[in-house]
Amino acid sequence: MSDARIAPPSFGARALGSAPLILFAAMLVYIGLNAPNFLSLFTLELILVQSLPVVIVCSGLSLVVMTGGDDVVSGGIDLSIPATAVLCAGIVAQWLSGDGGLGLATVMALLAALAVGLVNAALVTRIGVTPLLTTLSMFVAVVGINNVVTQSRRIGVDHPAILWLRDADVLGWPVSIPIALLVALALYHLAHRTRLGLHMQATGGSRDAAEISGLDTRKLQALSFVLAALAGFAASFFLLARGSGSSPGTEDNLLLEMVLATFLGAAFSPRRVVTLWGAVLGAILVAAISIGFKSMGVDVFWTGLIKGSLILIVVAFGSVAQRGR
């Protein structure tokens, strides 16, 4: 057995790991100086409200990464969460449009999310398919199911509960913000303040060591996929509220922002690993940058290039920093 101890990250690795964060911070400063009305409470409210679905799905993804390890190919990844969120939103919208009750619609959406999570878990932990391939396939399948459920049509929702989530405020701030915060805090508590969460982190840190310690790593990883699907379920209500219904195609953008925000969030961690709170901050930061560029009037034909470049930078610096550990 090797007696090598885990060395703290070198200064170079720390600097490289922080580079995306420094880049984003510099961009924010630049935007703050150049975008009209950017430094205002209304902008902050916009950033928070627009980031809420991403915050929730990022929380779910971070649980999977923390449990499976942060290697995107062989470790923990769940790309199906945005599709699950859109499917749950579609089920609720479809049921409500047929004059069904919200309670039953919620139960059906919850069951659908659980089914997605359990299938992901079984494929990864029992069959041995890689999480990347499993959840990418699941993303496609779930979007297909949603197309069947909604017939690829937009379904408007005017249920009072959904409109309340969209319009109500508390102390002048949209009520959706504290509700999403509570969901994220609950997941944070689970991940970082409970024995179960520590076991999940131990599994992601070193699966061999966790197994030697007697942890059932397969069960823990399976649980992470189920929790991620439940995060998708929770996010669906924020999607419904934000869009006053379900619109086809929302999953693509949500997927992109989820991956970007979660791995950007690793830059907030001293060890440059994905954490739940880092993912949440990453989601807010991505929304801030996105709104900032738009507020500055950046040419619409350039925004795709900018977003794609940011993802490349985050992923590249993350890889370089990991090599330097």
Add this chain to the structure above:
Amino acid sequence: MKTIASMLAGATALSLALPALAQDDAELSLDGKRIGIAVVGTQHFWDREAFNGASSRVEELGGEVMAVDGGRDNQVHADNHDILLNAGVDAVISILGDGAVEPKFAAMREAGIPVFTVDHPSEHSVNNTTSDNYYMGTTIGRLTADALEGEGRIALFNAFENSLRICAIRTQLWKYVLQDYPNIEILEPELAEAYANAPEDARRQTLDLLSQYPEGELDAIHVGCWDQPAIGVVQALEETGRDDDVLVTALDGGPDTLEIMAEEGSPFVANVAQQPNLIGQISAENVARYFADEELLPQTYVDVVPVDGREGAVEAYEELGYGTLN
């Protein structure tokens, strides 16, 4: 029938709306105004051209453009209106979008920011500039029936009838015309095209459809609201060698689909072309008219060009300024 009657009433309103376009616009100005332009996406010709037309005209009139692009995601498009609201623009031109934008329009109206829509009728909009969708629907109905010589089975792509008013008008009037052709059967269930990656999605769905309906059992495929899916439909027909027995009809008539129509032996036989760049320009001019205290009608209609067969495509391509086709 009430719906159809209201559509035809709208068509009549066209003649009342057109004089507004004839006004002298030499004195129109947006000098000192910052105009937000929210477009649902810029991937498709129609969206991009409407956006380009509105942007360039705002600038020509001395205004400053603040543009936001929804990336073909209706949700992002709706959220982008919040950014324009926060930026305190003087007016907004909103191009396309679904019901998700309505609460955003309401918030803008409450904040005193006038909203001008393009191809999206809304109670919160000062004015909606759009093609004559009533004429588009009836014309493509007649062209479809003529191409089928009054009989046959036709499959319909129709995902947006319930969510986009312009699509409802076009599709329902197409169906209205076909009611007079008892030997034309519209197949059920209708097909639902995708918003994003529409050609590829339609290609796959058409391949499935063709396996369901062997040669002789399907005569045409119509796309009810636009023509990007028709590109994929034609691809699928050519892949399977069914381009001789299944005709394709659709709406929008951008240069890409007109080029397909102009190919020898193309199954794509009828279209109605719009002028998206002009629509965008007129919407920008309407903003200027609003600030000049001119009275605006709720809807401004812009002429469309029927495209009948290969020859029609060649002519329309040139007439719309896209160049020449052999």
